[in-house]
Amino acid sequence: MFTRPNSEVYVxxxxxxxxxxxxxxxxxxxxxxxxxxxxxxxxxxxxxxxxDVHFTGCVVTDGHGSPRTxxxxxxxxxxxxKIRLEEQREAARIGKYSAQVALGYPSSEVxxxxxxxxxxxxxxxxxxxRPQVLYTHNLADKHNTHVGLLLRLLEALRELEPENLPxxxxxxxxWRNLDWLPDEKKVVMDVSAHKGLQAALVDVFxxxxxxxxNYTDAVLGRRAANATFFASHSTDxxxxxxxxxxxxxxIKDVTLDxxxxxxxxxxxFRESVIGTIEEMRTKIV
Numbered sequence: 001m002f003t004r005p006n007s008e009v010y011v012x013x014x015x016x017x018x019x020x021x022x023x024x025x026x027x028x029x030x031x032x033x034x035x036x037x038x039x040x041x042x043x044x045x046x047x048x049x050x051x052d053v054h055f056t057g058c059v060v061t062d063g064h065g066s067p068r069t070x071x072x073x074x075x076x077x078x079x080x081x082k083i084r085l086e087e088q089r090e091a092a093r094i095g096k097y098s099a100q101v102a103l104g105y106p107s108s109e110v111x112x113x114x115x116x117x118x119x120x121x122x123x124x125x126x127x128x129x130r131p132q133v134l135y136t137h138n139l140a141d142k143h144n145t146h147v148g149l150l151l152r153l154l155e156a157l158r159e160l161e162p163e164n165l166p167x168x169x170x171x172x173x174x175w176r177n178l179d180w181l182p183d184e185k186k187v188v189m190d191v192s193a194h195k196g197l198q199a200a201l202v203d204v205f206x207x208x209x210x211x212x213x214n215y216t217d218a219v220l221g222r223r224a225a226n227a228t229f230f231a232s233h234s235t236d237x238x239x240x241x242x243x244x245x246x247x248x249x250x251i252k253d254v255t256l257d258x259x260x261x262x263x264x265x266x267x268x269f270r271e272s273v274i275g276t277i278e279e280m281r282t283k284i285v
């Protein structure tokens with residue numbers, strides 16, 4: 001179905017892969033194993049135990065080169081890739097995903113501009129799923145592979161037929177949060193429900209959590225902090241929020257430069273900070 005021999009479509013409920021992909025309403029395309037559960041929990045929760053909403057995850061890299069320590073310190077690179085693949089399958093089972101796709105690319109190829117095979121695989125995935133909502137990395141993420149994947153995904157989206165385009169593209173929080181976005185520009189996703197499920201979806205990545213990254217506390221803590229610090233002059237309306245960057249404009253206008261697009265948000269942040277300081281400098285009570 002996809003280019004690389006180590007690619008797969010895993011379907012937790014045993015349905016045919018084509019059927020599982022076709023029923024998808026919410027799709028996440030992520031660079032690494034565990035990125036999906038960190039950034040696209042909105043889609044997972046919307047689809048969880050529903051009959052008319054279906055979530056599919058796609059991890060593009062193959063799991064090689066992962067950091068390891070403790071009980072995983074002596075695990076070979078190939079074995080670690082197998083462990084991470086199985087952890088991702090388990091997350092799909094826990095979250096009751098419609099399908100979990102593994103494209104199996106090395107990180108070096110994901111960061112390679114003009115990677116034709118990856119672009120075609122992403123186009124094939126998008127045609128097979130035709131999601132209403134597409135979650136992926138945001139343009140201000142500080143992880144090179146995350147940004148590289150996003151740019152490859154944009155290349156694929158911009159060559160896609162209009163009828164196969166998602167209704168919304170949301171860039172989500174992983175290695176940099178999006179609290180700095182102007183509130184009116186944030187995609188605000190209420191993820192207050194199923195806290196136990198949210199923890200389990202991250203805990204399943206034992207090779208990373210026990211390998212030295214306290215992702216579970218960090219992810220749940222970020223969502224709780226987003227909810228509390230979202231509005232300074234009102235009580236909390238949620239116990240967990242995830243923020244997103246709406247990048248739909250980048251597929252509606254293929255001439256829009258992604259760099260200029262994100263610089264627009266950064267410019268608004270700058271002006272907001274300047275405005276507050278200048279107002280408080282001169283305010284007379």
